[in-house]
Amino acid sequence: MARNKEKTIFIVNPVSANGRTSRSWRRLEKDLQEKGYIFDVVYTHRPMHAIDITRNALEKGFERVIAVGGDGTFNEVINGFYLDGEKISKSAALSVLPMGTGGDFSRYLNNKSDINYIYHLLEQDxxxxxxxxxxxxxxxxxxxxxxxxxxxxxxxxGSATCYYINQKSKALGGFLSFLSATLRSLATYKNQYLTVKVDGTEVFQGKSAVTAVANGKYFGGGVMIAPHAKIDDGLLDIVIIGDLSKLEFLKNLPKAYKGEHLTHPQVEYFQGETVSIQSEEKLLLELDGESPGYGDTELEIYQQDMILVV
Structure with missing residues (x-):
């Protein structure tokens, strides 16, 4: 008899974390099979492949989709739940087994990658x-x-760091890879002039080193950029770091890892349901550890729209 009740699929990114994910997952998969768990496994083979795999799984009636990899893999699976602006399944649940470089959303959830945590994911009602x-x-x-x-x-x-880290090997692991990319970004990045509106009201206009619109707390391999953020409060947390010099940014970076940066005079914090970011410059963007594009951006929160297994 299967030990798990839900029809479950693991979507594995084998090249995540410079290939370490594939090796780690195969050991865990063997243990799960020996314990009598029933599940499907599909490996990704190209960028955005997890989106297609997820949609196909949901159309086949899978009830639990578990992303195995980093933040980028998890984000692809999230997007696989939606097609033309609508959810494919209203009842299917999502989870993540963190084995990638960043793992920032898993850090917020306190998810683990050991076998006991996987048992929990499979048996959690x-x-x-x-x-x-x-x-x-x-x-x-x-x-x-x-x-x-x-x-x-x-x-x-942050988005420049993400762009650099996705162009290079992640063999150093999460913290060192992000730190190395951050230092490279600081050497070349120039603060950009932008305008931010929250719920239709202009709240900021000027040069910014970082502008983050958060649902979770962490980004950049452990930086607690939005310490007050909650994933179930119906609000976006907007953190704008103003026109800091590179020296001042580095000086305050340790505070940001601990979420103690919001009191800095060059940091502004807001909450809202919609955010608009506009600039005449070509803004490089980051979204859940990926570099999906550029330019002016509109963001909107959808309350309680995803079912999560934690």
């Missing part, structure tokens, strides 16, 4: 509803693009 965020911007193909996310969107040093 209680699911939680959480908020989801829709982002609209320009994709790399120059066309209007719509993506969903659960954790954080940002533009600035």
């Amino acid at each position: 209680h699911n939680d509803a959480c908020d989801i965020v829709r982002a609209r911007f320009t994709g790399w193909d120059g066309k209007p693009t719509e993506r969903y996310y659960l954790n954080i969107f940002d533009t600035g040093i």
Whole structure:
């Protein structure tokens, strides 16, 4: 008899964390099979593949979808739950087994990657509803693009860091990979002039080092950019770091890892349900650890729209 009740699929990104995910997952998969759990496994083979795999699984009636990898893999699976702005399944639940470089949303949930935590995911009967965020911007193909996310969107040093880290090997692991990319970003990045509106009201106009629109707390491999954020409060947390010099940014970075940066005079904090970010400059964007595009962005929160297994 199967030990898990829900029809479950694991979607595994084998190249996540410079290939470590594939090796770790195979050991865990063997243990689960020996314990009598019944599940499907599908490996991704290209960027955005997890979106298609997720949609196909939901159309086949899978009730629990577990992403195995980093924040980018998790985000692809999230987007697979939606098609033309509508959820494919109202009842299917989502979870993540963190094995990637960043793991920032898993850090918020305190998810683990050990075998006992996987047992918990498979046997857990209680699911939680959480908020989801829709982002609209320009994709790399120059066309209007719509993506969903659960954790954080940002533009600035964070998005430049994300861009650099996704171009290079992640063999150093999460913290060191992000730190190395951050230092490289600081060497070349120039604060950009932008305008931010929250719920239709202009709240900021000027140069910004980082502008983050958060549902979760962490980004950049453990930076607690939005310490007050909650994934089920129906609100976006907007953190704007103003025109800091590179030296001042580095000086205050340790505070940001602990979520103690909001009192800095150059940091502004807001909450709201919709956010608009506009600039005459070509803003580089980050969304859940990926670099999906650029330019002016519209964001909107959808309350309690995703079912999460934690």
